[in-house]
Amino acid sequence: MKEISTNTSANSERDIRIADIFRKYQAQLKGFIAKRVSSKEDSEDILQNVFYQFMKSDQEDNPIEQIAAWLYSVARNQIIDRSRKHREEEMPYLSNNEDDGTFLKELSELMPDEDQSPEMDFIRSTVWEELENALLELPGEQRTVFELTELEGIPFKEIAESTGIPVNTLISRKRYAILFLRKRLYSLYEDIL
Structure with missing residues (x-):
């Protein structure tokens, strides 16, 4: 019986930690994503996917040392995947005057x-x-x-x-x-x- 309560408290602590991280980074990530995605629905889906990936990650065996960088990296990858599905934009050609930096x-x-x-x-x-x-x-x-x-x-x-x-x-x-x-x-x- 003691083993079950230890497991429950570990899960509870993990859930609290995930909730804290969600509260801490949600607004920043939402803004980051919204600047890069035109659809509000897509933006919300990406945000959900980022935190879903975080919840799926095995924090005990592979702890994430820099959570903010990890979250932004996952968000960026989600945005890339989404944009590749929608369309591909061509990089504008930069100036021909190449000696002015x-x-x-x-x-x-x-x-x-x-x-x-x-x-x-x-x-x-x-x-x-x-x-x-x-x-x-x-x-x-x-x-x-x-x-x-x-x-x-x-x-x-x-x-x-x-x-x-x-x-x-x-x-x-x-x-x-x-x-x-x-x-x-x-x-x-x-x-x-």
Whole structure:
């Protein structure tokens, strides 16, 4: 009889913990989802699915260390799955003037600095992490030109003078880098929108 009451109290504690987490994150997650899903019904379904996944998770054997990040990650995945079912949007083509830092500028505009919410912090860290990983996949010459022009703001002319590589070659390398990065970051771009 003692074993049953111990089990019941453990389940009761788990239910209280889940209810506390639901109360703590419900409004934030609802706002996060609503910004990315046009239908109120879809938004509510996704929110329910997120907490259902949380309830299904085995907290004893595999405890979730960062609950907020886990919840936002599940929400993001649910939104992606839902949007893939509905339609696919094409990523807008960024400016042709590639020597003025437009690629990172436009990427940054998707994540406004004034939004300091936990979900935007999560999105920012995810975007920069994915960008770093994508840059590592570029051929060295393309990555170097991209980093010098986009991250350090060095003009093509100055790079050409210091390296002896013609400006047109540098522009071409950066163009290939941007085309690769657009393709590589496309799914992430969809997630943000």
